[in-house]
Amino acid sequence: MDSDNPHDHELMSRLRRLDASAAAATPAFDYDGLLARHARRQAGARRRQVLARGAAAAMLVVLTGASLWRLGEPSAGATMADAGAMIAPDEALPEPRIVRADTYLAVAALEDHLASLDDALNYARVSAGPADVARLERTRAELLTSYTQLRYAERVSANF
Amino acid sequence: MQRLVEKVITPEVLAAARAGDLGARRTLFEQMAPAALAIIRRLVRHSALADDLLQDTMIAMYEHLEDFRGEAPFAAWVRSIAVSRCLMAFRSPWQRARVALESWTEDCHPALESEGRTSDLIDLDRALARLSPVTRAVVWLYDVEGWSHEEIAQAFQRTVSFSKSQLARGHARLRNDLAAPLTSGLGIPLGSEIDGQ
Numbered sequence: 573m574d575s576d577n578p579h580d581h582e583l584m585s586r587l588r589r590l591d592a593s594a595a596a597a598t599p600a601f602d603y604d605g606l607l608a609r610h611a612r613r614q615a616g617a618r619r620r621q622v623l624a625r626g627a628a629a630a631m632l633v634v635l636t637g638a639s640l641w642r643l644g645e646p647s648a649g650a651t652m653a654d655a656g657a658m659i660a661p662d663e664a665l666p667e668p669r670i671v672r673a674d675t676y677l678a679v680a681a682l683e684d685h686l687a688s689l690d691d692a693l694n695y696a697r698v699s700a701g702p703a704d705v706a707r708l709e710r711t712r713a714e715l716l717t718s719y720t721q722l723r724y725a726e727r728v729s730a731n732f
Numbered sequence: 733m734q735r736l737v738e739k740v741i742t743p744e745v746l747a748a749a750r751a752g753d754l755g756a757r758r759t760l761f762e763q764m765a766p767a768a769l770a771i772i773r774r775l776v777r778h779s780a781l782a783d784d785l786l787q788d789t790m791i792a793m794y795e796h797l798e799d800f801r802g803e804a805p806f807a808a809w810v811r812s813i814a815v816s817r818c819l820m821a822f823r824s825p826w827q828r829a830r831v832a833l834e835s836w837t838e839d840c841h842p843a844l845e846s847e848g849r850t851s852d853l854i855d856l857d858r859a860l861a862r863l864s865p866v867t868r869a870v871v872w873l874y875d876v877e878g879w880s881h882e883e884i885a886q887a888f889q890r891t892v893s894f895s896k897s898q899l900a901r902g903h904a905r906l907r908n909d910l911a912a913p914l915t916s917g918l919g920i921p922l923g924s925e926i927d928g929q
Contacts, residue, residue, distance in 0.1 A: 577903075579903070579907060580903050583875070583903055583906060583907065584875040584876075586852070586853070586856055587856065587860075587871070587872070587875045587876050588875070588876055589853060590853045590856050590857060590860075591735070591774075591876045593853055594770060596766050596767075596770070597766050597767075597769040597770040597773055598766060598769075599765045599766060599769050599783070599786055600779075600783045601783070601787075602761070602762075603757070603758040603761040603762070606761060606765075606787060606790055606791070609787050610787065610791055613787075
């Protein structure tokens with residue numbers, strides 16, 4: 573013993589006397605009882621294992637079912653995406669708005685004039701002189717300015 | 733009582749038990765079980781748990797008969813199985829809870845049969861019962877079973893210092909308890925407050 577304490581040696585000898593004085597312990601079961609206890613414990617362990625596997629399988633089925641159910645149901649993200657897809661074709665259409673008839677007619681008249689001037693310019697560049705081409709281009713520029721102002725006024729009035 | 737390590741099993745019985753002979757297996761049980769139960773009860777002191785640990789020890793003995801190489805006496809090998817099962821029970825939270833719960837309903841610390849035991853040994857037995865399970869196991873394994881600090885440290889998966897400190901603590905506690913033999917049932921020295929001790 574590591575300790576040189578005489579009290580430790582005395583204690584050790586008393587403990588050994590205690591061990592020697594103990595009567596033989598009698599097990600609560602014999603060899604057959606041991607086998608029966610072991611069989612019962614194994615049966616219990618198997619039953620718990622079956623229950624655990626059953627619980628795990630049930631949990632797996634529930635989780636799988638829940639996942640499939642959620643897949644079948646439109647999710648929040650999918651709903652927003654679908655809504656976006658439904659709205660997108662509408663955005664491609666011209667925005668409905670109320671316009672004044674006289675403004676619409678003035679715009680149409682200017683567009684017709686511009687188209688006529690473009691034809692005249694093409695013809696003048698081929699067959700007429702530079703002075704005629706310059707006069708037609710000044711006229712076209714004035715019409716284009718008027719057209720731009722008219723469309724601006726139309727847009728401003730539509731927003732009020 | 734013959735101690736576990738003093739039990740001798742003949743090679744013929746061992747060979748027959750390994751071969752599956754039921755008579756030899758029964759002989760092994762009858763030779764080993766009482767002595768194994770004695771050491772288990774020394775370490776555990778809870779009768780129902782001790783029975784369970786004896787069952788575990790015997791079943792492990794049968795299941796690992798092929799692993800016994802004969803380097804040490806067979807009884808010493810069985811003792812190491814019994815001690816390791818007890819230490820596993822100490823570490824198991826489930827077993828600790830079971831012992832704590834059942835302590836309320838039954839006497840879990842029966843004094844081992846003591847024919848012709850003197851009063852000082854009865855006091856020692858009671859003082860031993862009041863030690864914590866780990867300290868009691870270290871004291872018993874070192875002082876009675878003759879284990880070294882290295883063997884105890886290995887069994888507990890701790891250091892040698894752990895074994896030495898537990899032994900010193902156990903001895904101090906035992907000496908303290910034995911110095912005050914007049915104790916109440918709770919282990920509190922009677923009249924210590926009155927006497928100012």
